[in-house]
Amino acid sequence: xxxxxxxxxxxxxxxxxxxxxxxxxxxxxxxxxxxxxxxxxxxxxxxxxxxxxxxxxxxxxxxxxxxxxxxxxxxxxxxxxxxxxxxxxxxxxxxxxxxxxxxxxxxxxxxxxxxxxxxxxxxxxxxxxxxxxxxxxxxxxxxxxxxxxxxxxxxxxxxxxxxxxxxxxxxxxxxxxxxxxxxxxxxxxxxxxxxxxxxxxxxxxxxxxxxxxxxxxxxxxxxxxxxxxxxxxxxxxxxxxxxxxxxxxxxxxxxxxxxxxxxxxxxxxxxxxxxxxxxxxxxxxxxxxxxxxxxxxxxxxxxxxxxxxxxxxxxxxxxxxxxxxxxxxxxxxxxxxx
Amino acid sequence: xxxxxxxxxxxxxxxxxxxxxxxxxxxxxxxxxxxxxxxxxxxxxxxxxxxxxxxxxxxxxxxxxxxxxxxxxxxxxxxxxxxxxxxxxxxxxxxxxxxxxxxxxxxxxxxxxxxxxxxxxxxxxxxxxxxxxxxxxxxxxxxxxxxxxxxxxxxxxxxxxxxxxxxxxxxxxxxxxxxxxxxxxxxxxxxxxxxxxxxxxxxxxxxxxxxxxxxxxxxxxxxxxxxxxxxxxxxxxxxxxxxxxxxxxxxxxxxxxxxxxxxxxxxxxxxxxxxxxxxxxxxxxxxxxxxxxxxxxxxxxxxxxxxxxxxxxxxxxxxxxxx
Numbered sequence: 001x002x003x004x005x006x007x008x009x010x011x012x013x014x015x016x017x018x019x020x021x022x023x024x025x026x027x028x029x030x031x032x033x034x035x036x037x038x039x040x041x042x043x044x045x046x047x048x049x050x051x052x053x054x055x056x057x058x059x060x061x062x063x064x065x066x067x068x069x070x071x072x073x074x075x076x077x078x079x080x081x082x083x084x085x086x087x088x089x090x091x092x093x094x095x096x097x098x099x100x101x102x103x104x105x106x107x108x109x110x111x112x113x114x115x116x117x118x119x120x121x122x123x124x125x126x127x128x129x130x131x132x133x134x135x136x137x138x139x140x141x142x143x144x145x146x147x148x149x150x151x152x153x154x155x156x157x158x159x160x161x162x163x164x165x166x167x168x169x170x171x172x173x174x175x176x177x178x179x180x181x182x183x184x185x186x187x188x189x190x191x192x193x194x195x196x197x198x199x200x201x202x203x204x205x206x207x208x209x210x211x212x213x214x215x216x217x218x219x220x221x222x223x224x225x226x227x228x229x230x231x232x233x234x235x236x237x238x239x240x241x242x243x244x245x246x247x248x249x250x251x252x253x254x255x256x257x258x259x260x261x262x263x264x265x266x267x268x269x270x271x272x273x274x275x276x277x278x279x280x281x282x283x284x285x286x287x288x289x290x291x292x293x294x295x296x297x298x299x300x301x302x303x304x305x306x307x308x309x310x311x312x313x314x315x316x317x318x319x320x321x322x323x324x325x326x327x328x329x330x331x332x333x334x335x336x337x338x
Numbered sequence: 339x340x341x342x343x344x345x346x347x348x349x350x351x352x353x354x355x356x357x358x359x360x361x362x363x364x365x366x367x368x369x370x371x372x373x374x375x376x377x378x379x380x381x382x383x384x385x386x387x388x389x390x391x392x393x394x395x396x397x398x399x400x401x402x403x404x405x406x407x408x409x410x411x412x413x414x415x416x417x418x419x420x421x422x423x424x425x426x427x428x429x430x431x432x433x434x435x436x437x438x439x440x441x442x443x444x445x446x447x448x449x450x451x452x453x454x455x456x457x458x459x460x461x462x463x464x465x466x467x468x469x470x471x472x473x474x475x476x477x478x479x480x481x482x483x484x485x486x487x488x489x490x491x492x493x494x495x496x497x498x499x500x501x502x503x504x505x506x507x508x509x510x511x512x513x514x515x516x517x518x519x520x521x522x523x524x525x526x527x528x529x530x531x532x533x534x535x536x537x538x539x540x541x542x543x544x545x546x547x548x549x550x551x552x553x554x555x556x557x558x559x560x561x562x563x564x565x566x567x568x569x570x571x572x573x574x575x576x577x578x579x580x581x582x583x584x585x586x587x588x589x590x591x592x593x594x595x596x597x598x599x600x601x602x603x604x605x606x607x608x609x610x611x612x613x614x615x616x617x618x619x620x621x622x623x624x625x626x627x628x629x630x631x632x633x634x635x636x637x638x639x640x641x642x643x644x645x646x647x648x649x650x651x652x653x654x655x656x657x658x659x660x661x
Binding site (some may be wrong): 171174175176177178179180181182183184186187188189190191194273276277280281282283296299300305306309312315316318319320322323326 | 487593618621637
C-alpha cells in the first residue's frame, strides 16, 4: 500500500501530462500553427492582478503588447486597456481551426496570451508545447510497445526452443548491444529517406526507435522463459498434450509480465528522448507539426539561444516526465522484487 | 590469461559482426551519393558511371563488403565522396577529439563521484547524503541535450564565454600547441556537461556498492581490530566495493558515447558526432559506416579494458581461472 502511495505523485504527474495532450485543443489557447507576426520572440505574458492605480482585481488580466518603436524584438505593454483572462470561453470568431469549441483560458483578440512566450514566427510556445506532447509522448509509448513486442517474441522463441534459434537470436542481440544506443539509432536512421512528410516521419521515428531497442527486452524475456520452461507445471501441461503455442501463451508469457512492465517504465522516457534527439537534429519530425525536439531545434540558432530563454521550456518539461517514469520504474522493481 | 584471450576473441568476433551489420544497414539505404548527381544535367552520365566504377559501386554488395573489409583491416575506412578525401584522415582527428572529451570527462567524474559516494555511504542519514541524492535524482532525470542547452545558455548569458561554437580549424584537430589554449576554453563546457551526465549513475552505484561492503563481516572484523574509520572506508571497504564500480565503467560506456555524441552535436565540439550527422544528411556512405564501426571499436575495447582492470583489481576473478 505504501508503494502505491509512493507512486501516486509520478502517476498523477504523468496522468496530467497525458490528459493535457489528449485534450490539447482545449488546454492550449491557440492552435499550434496560429501565428502572430507582430509578436515574434516575445517573452512570456505578464499576468496582472493589480492595475496601474495599484487596485487589486480578483480576476487576472493582461495588457496588449506591441513592439517598441524603433527597437527590434523589444516589447512594451499598452496599459490603457486591460484584457481579462477568460476561463472556459467559447472560441472567438476569428478562429478557423478545428481544434476545440472551448478553451481552458483565452483573451480577446488584439491581446495575446502566451504563458511561455512566442517563437520566431510569433506562435505561442505553450500551445505548441501542449500539441507537441501528443507526438512526443505517443512516440515513446508506441515505440516501447514495438520494442517490447519484438523483444518478447524473439526472447520467447530463443528461450523456449533453445539450440540454434537461441544462438542466432542472442548473437544478434549482442550485436545490437555492442553499438552505443545513439549511434545505432543514427545507423538505422541513415538508411531511411530524409525528406518526408511529418506523418511519415512520425511512423518512421516510431519504427526506428522501436526496432533498435528490441535486444535488451529480448534478453530479459529469454531469461524468464528459460527458468519458466523448467517448471513442473509446464512439464505436466506438456504431458497432457499441450501445444507449444498454448504453453508459451498461457503458462510462460504471463511470467514475463513483471519484467515487461518494469522495462516499459525504463524504455518510455528513453524513447521520448530518442524522438527529441532525432527531431532536434532534423532527422525526425519537422515543421510545421511541433514535437518537443523540433521546438528545441530553434535553439541551435545563436541569437535565440542568447536572447530567448523561454524557448527552453519544451526541454524543461522533459525533466518531470523523466523523473516520474524513473520513480515509477523504481517502485515497480521494488514491488516485483518482494 | 585464458580468460583475457577468450574475451579478446569474443571482442573481435563481435566487431566483425558489427561491421557486417552496419554495412547491411547502409546498403539498404535508398539512393546514394550519386543519385543527386545523376539528376544534375550539367554532369554527364558517363562521369557518374566512371565515378561509380572507380569506387566499385557497380559491383554486387558481397564483393564490395569483402573489398571494404580488407581495407578496414589495413586501417583504410574507404573514401568520402562529400569531402573528397579518404575517410581515415577525416575520421581520425575527430575520433581523437571524441576520445579526449570522453576520457577527460570520465576522469573528472570518477575523481568526484567516488569520494562523494564513499562519504554518502558512510553517513547515509546525514544532510550531505540527502542533498546528494536529491541532486543526483534531478540530474538523472535531465536529458543530456537539455543539460547541454541550459549550460550553453548560462555560459553565453553570463558572458563567461563569448561564443560556444568551436570554429573548426582546417584539419579539425586540436592537437597542435598553437590551438591548445583555444581548445581548453572550448573543451571546458562540453566536458562539464559530459561530467554531469556521468556523475549521477556512478555516484549511485558507488554508494550502493559501498553500503553493501560496509555491512559485510570483514568490515566488522576490521572495526573490531580498531582500524580507524577513514582507513576502513578507503582501504578496506572500497577494495571490496570496487568490483561493481569497475564493471560499471564497461557497461556505462555505451551511454557515455551516446551522451558524448549528443553533447558534441549540440555544442559544436569537433568530434565524431557532427561529422556523422553531416554524413547522414549527405548520404556519405563510408563516413557513416566508418563512424559507427569506430564507435563499436571504442565500446568493445573499452569493455575489454574494464575486464582487464577487473582482472587486476579483483583477486576473486584471477583465482577463478586457477580453480
